[in-house]
Amino acid sequence: MLNERSLAITQDCESCPIRHRAVCARCESDELLRLEEIKYYRKFEAGQTVIWSGDRMDFVGSVVSGIATLTQTMEDGRTQMVGLLLPSDFVGRPGRSSAAYDVVATTDLVMCCFRKAPFEDMMKRTPHIAQRLLEMTLDELDAAREWMLVLGRKTAREKIASLLSIIARRDSSVNMRQVTDQLTFDLPLTREAMADYLGLTLETVSRQISALRKDGVIVLDGKRHVTVPDMGRLLEEAGDDADGGLFD
Amino acid sequence: MLNERSLAITQDCESCPIRHRAVCARCESDELLRLEEIKYYRKFEAGQTVIWSGDRMDFVGSVVSGIATLTQTMEDGRTQMVGLLLPSDFVGRPGRSSAAYDVVATTDLVMCCFRKAPFEDMMKRTPHIAQRLLEMTLDELDAAREWMLVLGRKTAREKIASLLSIIARRDSSVNMRQVTDQLTFDLPLTREAMADYLGLTLETVSRQISALRKDGVIVLDGKRHVTVPDMGRLLEEAGDDADGGLFD
DNA sequence: CGTACTTTTGAATGGCTTCAAGCAGGGTGG
DNA sequence: CCACCCTGCTTGAAGCCATTCAAAAGTACG
Secondary structure, three states: OHHHHHHHHOOOHHHOOOOOOOOOOOOOHHHHHHHHHHEEEEEEOOOOEEEOOOOEOOEEEEEEEOOEEEEEEOOOOOEEEEEEEOOOOEEOOOOOOEOOOEEEEOOOEEEEEEEHHHHHHHHHHOHHHHHHHHHHHHHHHHHHHHHHHHHHHOOHHHHHHHHHHHHHHHHHHHOOOOOOOOEEEEOOOOHHHHHHHHOOOHHHHHHHHHHHHHOOOOEEEOOOEEEEOOHHHHHHHOOOOOOOOOOO | OHHHHHHHHOOOHHHOOOOOOOOOOOOOHHHHHHHHHHEEEEEEOOOOEEEOOOOEOOEEEEEEEOOEEEEEEOOOOOEEEEEEEOOOOEEOOOOOOEOOOEEEEOOOEEEEEEEHHHHHHHHHHOHHHHHHHHHHHHHHHHHHHHHHHHHHHOOHHHHHHHHHHHHHHHHHHHOOOOOOOOEEEEOOOOHHHHHHHHOOOHHHHHHHHHHHHHOOOOEEEOOOEEEEOOHHHHHHHOOOOOOOOOOO
16 A cells, blocks of 8 residues: 555656566666656556446556456446456557457556557657557467456366466465465455456355365465465466476 | 568568558558567467467567467466457567467468567557557457356357357458358367366367257268358357357 | 345256267278 | 177166255454
8 A cells, every 4th residue: 555655656667666577677767768758657446447347448557556356247237357457467459449459457456557549659750669569468368368268268277276276376476475385365355346346146155165175285364365385286286397487 | 481481481461461451551651660670470380389388578479370279277287268369460569578368370481570679669659550450459359258158157158159140250250251141160179278268178168069950950971071051050059149259 | 224235045947068879981902 | 791799879767966046144344
């Protein structure tokens, strides 16, 4: 919380916490200065909708702190999460005027925004931005495809294990911790949000988490705090090979 | 066949059938000339594997004619198709040396290839290529996310209807036909390949196709030739709203 | 301390899979 | 020319995993 407030005041790109990972990662100092002129921060509270699918989207931006979700909803209410947005992730699509998905703040959220037209203009004149955006988009495409395997072919138990291992891996990379055998983290999602991510019902999510706990694959402290005694075991349960993805 | 042979001889980018849709779409004449110097054609027979997941990938390229699939396989053999590659689609990822997925030719296939290093070099000096690749990657990301909804939340019947409507839509756009009420096309995939795309078994695919036929949603002539008497009806069965995606 | 929300747990149902057999079409060799 | 086989496809029956419906327990907050 305190952290987010201080970030919201940040105007200096050089000292920005996502400086080295966001869409501006490859920019030189002079390019950053020009970005600073057109950027502005926006804050959202947990639960707030950032953009509705189909709405006019007149800005793009990066998540500075907090977590947001990208979801798609059918007319009858079935919803599928299609992306999890973490600090440094990019929101919006240059060249498209309306949003394709709902973007919802899962936690309190700070975004670094640019109005679309100036940003697109900047992109044309700054190859470093377009290059980085391409790289990030390719990474997202890989992640989406990996998730297609989870959704299409994995069992409920494997799905839960896959989600936990992804969160664990990311958490350790964000916090620059070593991926040792023992890992601890907080679930940033409710059971329902996990269900929407995994294509399950929240009851099944709850049951499978209980089962993994009972089998000693994870240790729960409260509803949200998770410890993984043996990461290899968790990856096995996810159906990946034991060192899958750790060294790529 | 004859068509492919003639394409395989094509050296002239200006008259290339995918000229206006592929990664080179935005290139000027002089840029095309430079591409022509480094490009080469490769042909694959139906069933042949273009690249194995994990293999060194020393080229990238565009599908000129034919169809290929992108698949992911788990150790126990479960497989999920994560992409369908059609003429003008791009294969390979600049900045990555090994393939992330199996690429398999579903029909006879002709590709326009570039060795990776010269292509990456060219990309740096030709913003038109990078711009177009970004656009194409963003489109693919949207397609992958749309598919996540299909895999995660749709019933078997809806999945089949979704696949059929996507093939129908693409077929009509490739052949520059009007999307009228009546549509006819050939399925480019076996029941097993459809199952791998949809996260189903081939038996379920077969059953649901039979059910849609029985209910008059589609008309079958042989195993592969499909007629859609009422596209709106098919889209309804897919769980999309009746005009979904036709006018985007 | 009560209300609202999230999570867990139980029991019954059902949709998809699994296992199994039979069918259809196309090519091959005797 | 036809028996044979191979591959792709269909259909049937039984079983299982995840869902659905229902209720209660745990948690957060005024």
